[in-house]
Amino acid sequence: MDDVRKLRTDDIDRVVARVATQLATDASLKRLVNPKFSQDHFHTALASATSSTWVHYREGQLVGHLYGALLDNPTYGTSVWIGPDGVSFDDGDALAALYAVAGEEWIAKGATEHFVWTLDDPTTTSAWLDLGFAKMHTRGAMQLHDGHHALVDGYTLRLGTIDDLELAIKLDDELDRAQSQGPSFSRGLSKSSQRDDWIETLSDPDTRHFIVEAEGVAIGQCVTFPLPDQRGSFDGTIHLSAVVVLDRHRNKGVARAMVDAALNDARERGFVYAQTNWRITNRQAAQYWTGYGFITTYVRLHRTIGIY
Ligand SMILES: CC(C)(COP(=O)(O)OP(=O)(O)OC[C@H]1O[C@@H](n2cnc3c(N)ncnc32)[C@H](O)[C@@H]1OP(=O)(O)O)[C@@H](O)C(=O)NCCC(=O)NCCS
Structure with a gap:
């Protein structure tokens, strides 16, 4: 049974753990990604973002989360911005279900431009491309x-x-x-x-x-x-x-x-x-x-x- 709903405080530890695992994986694929971050700060940030973060449970297991910052950007207008720690998903279906629910709320608030920073690797980009997203900018480090x-x-x-x-x-x-x-x-x-x-x-x-x-x-x-x-x-x-x-x-x-x-x-x-x-x-x-x-x-x- 799939269940997409807003984040509750008792989900936060599990979301923090998912993001830590994901950043470690990202760093193993791209050597200039820094996997270190303050889990305490992130925990606090999530606690104040429960109304703009969604979680996806499948048969009782957390299979993804999605947070988008709704911003009035001078160039792109009312838009949603998702960072590398704003999303995790076990598979394309988990992401699709999260995006369907979150996107509905964003669009209702006038945000029809959606942006996401994700690892430059098909393991993460392909699920987004299948949802109609396209590559826009690349970030390079040295x-x-x-x-x-x-x-x-x-x-x-x-x-x-x-x-x-x-x-x-x-x-x-x-x-x-x-x-x-x-x-x-x-x-x-x-x-x-x-x-x-x-x-x-x-x-x-x-x-x-x-x-x-x-x-x-x-x-x-x-x-x-x-x-x-x-x-x-x-x-x-x-x-x-x-x-x-x-x-x-x-x-x-x-x-x-x-x-x-x-x-x-x-x-x-x-x-x-x-x-x-x-x-x-x-x-x-x-x-x-x-x-x-x-x-x-x-x-x-x-x-x-x-x-x-
Ligand atoms: C990208 C840009 C800044 C490069 O400026 P540039 O002064 O031509 O850069 P360089 O001369 O250092 O290098 C350009 C090429 O000339 C080559 N080159 C350097 N010195 C050279 C020389 N003396 N003789 C011949 N070629 C030379 C370089 O190897 C480089 O080749 P590559 O592109 O295959 O790596 C310029 O093309 C530009 O302004 N583009 C439009 C704006 C833009 O896109 N900016 C980047 C936004 S992210």
């Missing part, structure tokens, strides 16, 4: 080491400040333009928070903005900041994002030297790992990051509820 590539003649590197806001936005537009091309076809992205996001980024003392110039004009940039606590990621991880080099300056090692400098800077400040995300359809980026040394860990899947 252990930091001494990067030794220098910029070729004619290029210089400097750190940015808030005074570089306009050029940061201009280069960011170039990144969006590149991703609006096929096969990514990432179009219709809302720009409403772009300026505020960059102001926040450039004003944050923990964030570093690296700019490459040619003849005094900015032609490339990237940003680093300490990764906040994230399930499956190691402490001491620097996050790398917003990497772009203008078209006519590509394939000259500009990004390689800029990223080496950004990651060397992080290593000197005590960081041990780096992490970045790329769009699954951005094949140039996928090739670039795996060539640089990033190893995939998790993948973000996405589903839009509709007539499709």
